[in-house]
Amino acid sequence: MLSFIDFLWKSTLAYEGDIVIEMHDVYKVYKNGVKALNGINVKIDQGEFVYVVGPSGAGKSTFIKLMYREEKPTHGVILINGVNVKRVRDWKIPYLRRNIGVVFQDYKLLPNMTAYENVAFAMEAVEAPKRKIKRRVHEMLELVGLYDRMNAYPSQLSGGEQQRVSIARAMVNNPSFLIADEPTGNLDPENSWDIMYLLEEINSRGTTVVMATHNKEIVNTMRKRVIAVEQGVIVRDEEQGEYGYED
Amino acid sequence: MVMKIDTMIRHTREAINSLRRNTWMVFAACSAVAVTLLIFGIFLVFAFNINYLASELDKQVAIRASVSVSATDDDIDQLKGQLEKEPEVKKVTFVPKEEGLKQMKAQWGDDAHFLSGLEEDNPLPDTFVIEAKNPQQTERLAKKIDQNYRLIDHTEYGEGVTDKLLGLSSWVRNMVLVFGLGLAALAAFLISNTIKLTIFARRREIEIMRLVGASNWFIRWPFFIEGGVIGILGAIVPVTVVLVGYNAVVNILEANNAYSFFKLMGMWPLSFYVAGLTTLLGVMIGVWGSLISIRRFLRV
Structure with a gap:
């Protein structure tokens, strides 16, 4: 009975499986008057790998936050699989988020939990069955190469390792969409590349990856679609694009 | 709202951990609840007895x-x-x-x-x-x-004794309502402050829970439980004091024939009602306090 109700909830959302995000003429003005986005039009298909580049304060973060509904657009329409996100009721948003993983520059790990517990926490929070949690968490820690370090606390891990734990946490509920907001921002080049190979591996398994970045070397070496945002509008959207800025 | 036992145990554990973390705030909130419930409990004893007495007199009128x-x-x-x-x-x-x-x-x-x-x-x-x-x-x-x-x-009849009693009862009730509401609001405010501390202490966890798609109720439950537990803890002392005190009064009246016209309600049904209603009110105040903080600080 419970699983039937669960099924009903999810089916009304239609986010199971593939996710296609479209934005039509999206504006975002914050309450303090800052105009972050001024008419964004974009479509991201399932399975793509997208870099979002642009100067600081250009609106990259806002652009990304709209995708996982951390912010709502002031004007315009965001469609997820054809469904207007604005029309999705607040209580349904968590079920949308379960299919979108998010990774941050500062990892956002819980300091009083081990690597294992941090990853497991994401499954407990969505009330996954206990017997599944252990197996799945081990699987994810193996994927990110931290199986041996699962009992270490974040303070005992390097920055690169912490970021890999946070990627494991983002992926543990098997989302089809992964958002990374400057995931290599705090890392040295070597660790940055480890993270990039990991994201590419995840992408090759079918997960869409959208990544905001300031890292010129990565964008110009690992060629993917590049969306450049300046002053709240998309000024460039190229397949196999370049970074295009000097910093 | 449907919940597995595992989840319920988890929420309760979270709530108890938070209670332990903020001992002094919890103590203050419990004390406020206790004062409110003590007044409420004494009132209940009066109200039950006045009604009891009135109905006894009605039989004689x-x-x-x-x-x-x-x-x-x-x-x-x-x-x-x-x-x-x-x-x-x-x-x-x-x-x-x-x-x-x-x-x-x-x-x-x-x-x-x-x-x-x-x-x-x-x-x-x-x-x-x-x-x-x-x-x-x-x-x-x-x-x-x-x-x-x-x-x-x-013809003759019992000349308004009952009326006076019922009038007194409603006057007492109104007084308690005004005082009680004020005290209950104060208690709820203190509880909401305790809950606010917990929300603050757990803000990173809450952020992660929201990110990975924990349902709103999953995030709220521990705070409701925490408020409810504070309410129950706050009810223990006043229930004990009121019932022990009442028992003593009943014993004195029964032992002394001079007061034999004063017939009080027996210990058994009264203690049950008073304990039940007082604890229930405690839980309600606790949940009320949680609700204030959840709405203001949790944004889910």
């Missing part, structure tokens, strides 16, 4: 209608039938004058010897004892019987 000496046995039968047909009347009992004298002797007790010898030439009238369906109609019914029945000399 019957109209005594004296039958004219000129009435024959047939008249009395007829009269009884007529009285029973009055819409306000619940019960009519005929008390012949011999029976009336016996009752009077029983009431006078040790002084009954003043009445001895009256059996020969009983000065008492035959009476009907009439109970109204609704005690509030007693006065009107008495007047009506006085006016409409030729063979009834006069």
Whole structure:
């Protein structure tokens, strides 16, 4: 009975499986008057790998936050699989988020939990069955190469390792969409590349990856679609694009 | 809202951990709840007893209608039938004058010897004892019987004792309502502050839970439980104090014959009601406090 109700909830959302995000003429003005986005039009298909580049304060973060509904657009329409996100009721948003993983520059790990517990926490929070949690968490820690370090606390891990734990946490509920907001921002080049190979591996398994970045070397070496945002509008959207800025 | 037992245990564990973390805030919040509930508990004891006393008195507040000496046995039968047909009347009992004298002797007790010898030439009238369906109609019914029945000399009844008691009860209730609401609001405010601390202490966890798609209820539950537990903890002391105190008063009154007219409600049903209602109110205040903080600080 419970699983039937669960099924009903999810089916009304239609986010199971593939996710296609479209934005039509999206504006975002914050309450303090800052105009972050001024008419964004974009479509991201399932399975793509997208870099979002642009100067600081250009609106990259806002652009990304709209995708996982951390912010709502002031004007315009965001469609997820054809469904207007604005029309999705607040209580349904968590079920949308379960299919979108998010990774941050500062990892956002819980300091009083081990690597294992941090990853497991994401499954407990969505009330996954206990017997599944252990197996799945081990699987994810193996994927990110931290199986041996699962009992270490974040303070005992390097920055690169912490970021890999946070990627494991983002992926543990098997989302089809992964958002990374400057995931290599705090890392040295070597660790940055480890993270990039990991994201590419995840992408090759079918997960869409959208990544905001300031890292010129990565964008110009690992060629993917590049969306450049300046002053709240998309000024460039190229397949196999370049970074295009000097910093 | 549907929840697995695992999840429930998890929420309860979270709630208890937070309670341990903020011992002093919890203590302050519990104390505020305790003061509120103590007043509420004492009021409940009063209210139950006043209602109890009033209903006991109502049973005694019957109209005594004296039958004219000129009435024959047939008249009395007829009269009884007529009285029973009055819409306000619940019960009519005929008390012949011999029976009336016996009752009077029983009431006078040790002084009954003043009445001895009256059996020969009983000065008492035959009476009907009439109970109204609704005690509030007693006065009107008495007047009506006085006016409409030729063979009834006069009527008397318990002269508003009940009214005074019920009036006192509603006055006490209003006072408690005003004070109690103020105190309850204060207690809820203190609880909401405690919950605010917990929300603050757990803000990173909450952020992660929201990110990975924990349902809103999954995030809220531990805070409701925390508030509810504070309410229950706050109820322990006042319930104990009120019941032990009441038990002592009942014992004193029972031991001392001078107060025998004061009949208090027994310990058993009262303690059950008082403990239940007080704890329930404690939980409600706790959940109210949680709700304030959840709405202001949790944004889910």
